[in-house]
Amino acid sequence: MSKALLYDATMCIGCKQCEQACATQNKLSYDDAIAAEERQSDHKYTVVLTKSDKFMRRLCMNCQEPACASVCPVGALRKTAAGPVTYDENRCMGCRYCMVACPFGVPKYEWNKVLPKVQKCTMCPDRVAAGKPTACAEICPTGATKFGERDDLINEAQQRIRENPGQYVNHIYGLTEVGGTSVLLLSSVPFEEFGYRTDLSKDPLPILTYRVLSRIPDFVPLGGMLLGGVWWITHRREEVAAAEGQHPKGDTKDQQERKP
Amino acid sequence: MKIKLTFWKLVFLFLMAAGFYATVVRFTEGLGPSTNLSDQFPWGIWIGFDVLCGVMLAAGGFTLTAAVHIFNIKRLRPIVRPTILTAFLGYVLVCVALMFDLGRPYRIWHPLIMRNPHSVMFEVAYCVMLYTTVLSLEFAPIVLERFNLQKPIKIIRGILIPLVIGGVILSTLHQSSLGTLYLIMPEKLHPFWYSPLLPVFFFISAIAVGLAMTIFESSMSSKHFGRQLELPILQELGRVLVVVLSVYGVLRFEDLLHRGMLKLTLQPGYEMYLFWLEIMLSLIFPLLLLSQRKVRMSAGGLYVAAVLVVLGFITNRLNVSITGLESAAGMHYVPKWTEIAVTGAIIAAGFALFGLAEKYLPIFPAEEPHRVVERQRAMAAQVLEHAGD
Numbered sequence: 001m002s003k004a005l006l007y008d009a010t011m012c013i014g015c016k017q018c019e020q021a022c023a024t025q026n027k028l029s030y031d032d033a034i035a036a037e038e039r040q041s042d043h044k045y046t047v048v049l050t051k052s053d054k055f056m057r058r059l060c061m062n063c064q065e066p067a068c069a070s071v072c073p074v075g076a077l078r079k080t081a082a083g084p085v086t087y088d089e090n091r092c093m094g095c096r097y098c099m100v101a102c103p104f105g106v107p108k109y110e111w112n113k114v115l116p117k118v119q120k121c122t123m124c125p126d127r128v129a130a131g132k133p134t135a136c137a138e139i140c141p142t143g144a145t146k147f148g149e150r151d152d153l154i155n156e157a158q159q160r161i162r163e164n165p166g167q168y169v170n171h172i173y174g175l176t177e178v179g180g181t182s183v184l185l186l187s188s189v190p191f192e193e194f195g196y197r198t199d200l201s202k203d204p205l206p207i208l209t210y211r212v213l214s215r216i217p218d219f220v221p222l223g224g225m226l227l228g229g230v231w232w233i234t235h236r237r238e239e240v241a242a243a244e245g246q247h248p249k250g251d252t253k254d255q256q257e258r259k260p
Numbered sequence: 261m262k263i264k265l266t267f268w269k270l271v272f273l274f275l276m277a278a279g280f281y282a283t284v285v286r287f288t289e290g291l292g293p294s295t296n297l298s299d300q301f302p303w304g305i306w307i308g309f310d311v312l313c314g315v316m317l318a319a320g321g322f323t324l325t326a327a328v329h330i331f332n333i334k335r336l337r338p339i340v341r342p343t344i345l346t347a348f349l350g351y352v353l354v355c356v357a358l359m360f361d362l363g364r365p366y367r368i369w370h371p372l373i374m375r376n377p378h379s380v381m382f383e384v385a386y387c388v389m390l391y392t393t394v395l396s397l398e399f400a401p402i403v404l405e406r407f408n409l410q411k412p413i414k415i416i417r418g419i420l421i422p423l424v425i426g427g428v429i430l431s432t433l434h435q436s437s438l439g440t441l442y443l444i445m446p447e448k449l450h451p452f453w454y455s456p457l458l459p460v461f462f463f464i465s466a467i468a469v470g471l472a473m474t475i476f477e478s479s480m481s482s483k484h485f486g487r488q489l490e491l492p493i494l495q496e497l498g499r500v501l502v503v504v505l506s507v508y509g510v511l512r513f514e515d516l517l518h519r520g521m522l523k524l525t526l527q528p529g530y531e532m533y534l535f536w537l538e539i540m541l542s543l544i545f546p547l548l549l550l551s552q553r554k555v556r557m558s559a560g561g562l563y564v565a566a567v568l569v570v571l572g573f574i575t576n577r578l579n580v581s582i583t584g585l586e587s588a589a590g591m592h593y594v595p596k597w598t599e600i601a602v603t604g605a606i607i608a609a610g611f612a613l614f615g616l617a618e619k620y621l622p623i624f625p626a627e628e629p630h631r632v633v634e635r636q637r638a639m640a641a642q643v644l645e646h647a648g649d
Binding site for chain 2: 041042067070071072073074075076091092093094095096097099100101103105108109110111112113114115116117197199200201205206208209210212213216219220223224227228230231234235237238
């Protein structure tokens, strides 16, 4: 069973304590200026967006089948069984394919460092492994961000929509998006208003490339046989011609035929 | 001739100086200050041009070795060496460009031991690495011949066919895989370019560009070195180019038709203009030109068509890697001068190395045989003199 986060925007009061707790947990600096920044960056893994009296969190969705982990050539990004998508900076060579591949635009890069790393929320893997909730869920004063088993949280989210249908958009964001994510969102305003794409495929993205990649082991011996066979046939003609005491004519004849 | 050479030398020196300065900025200040890349747009021309186009422009290597060594089309033999030279230089320069683009270039070897077989990038890394090795072995006899070292030449000749077959398979894999790279982003890449057939398009267009580059190089060499390939060979390549382009064109438009995109290509917009620029350059103009017998039979006509094809598919690769991703990123990416300077220096180095190799190595068959022999003798004598050192 994997863990997940449920964020209910209707319960959020925009106190931004989750931002601060996240910065502390990940040893990032946090002050009023950073608190005012309304976007995720290499020094801000999660952000509470404000639109009049509505709020919405953004953080790594920690996909069930993450595109970033599937494209990483060195396996620096990984989906753990417990839920978090972790990052091993010692493996990363900085190709940034994860950033290009992520459907949510989550991974950020330390552009201004000579030896940069990818930066993103990794769903507090150490805390989760120790049976504790993520830093953001633990600090949340209203329970807007809730940590638990993914299946339980889905049930709870469905129940909340069922009991207060007028209060919510009838959609649990992250339930099916790109095959499901470990972060689930509820909102009273359409998700697009906070920049969440609702046109994402229900199928996990990695299958798109793996469908092609998985054919390679079959293709290599097949291609080898085919090319080897062609070589054998084309050169055998010459040998036969030579054995019969003629000059290999294949080419000249070919050329003559082609002459208009 | 002398003035012209001096002019090109000046251009070369300027490009190298600018490239050197940009290199210093890149490695002392990082990617941020040296590029216009950002979290919204993490891949720029170092990937879109240097890597995608670089690998594509080097495709003549596997196309020609397959035609001559596997399919036994002997009349193409004289152009194998120049195309192998181009391919070898191309791949070396792609690796150089990667060192600029990777955030931590000193970890470029990581995929060797840290494997993720689900990653297209991992597969590309392995293929490019192995194919560069294959190319250096295919290129080695040219150098060895120059120094008259017969023994290693014999060894390489002995394994040539498996080597060529391996090279063709590796090329097929990674030429197409550079297209597969973009299959993971159906929601980001503009539908003019996102297609399940991306790997097929990348592969077929690589063959077209391989043929076009061979025609282009032959004409360049005749201008600057007084050496060129026989016209009948170029005409032959031109005919094959027509077929490859036609197949690509039909497939491309069938794909657009079945995905319901044809109407969209007529609605004015940023992507639409660049789409048609690509199609005009890569398909319509070259096919119109090459369909004329007069053009197809003349060296000049073939040269113009080849240049158009090369420019057209460069536009295609830039459209896939840059234009097609701009609307999803919500911004326009324009490379910074440092990015252009590095790319310029890499291209200049490619031309210079090609020129040097052509001058000092037996690349073109037009060279007088007695001159080669004389030079080989002189070199062999030198080598022997120092052999005891």
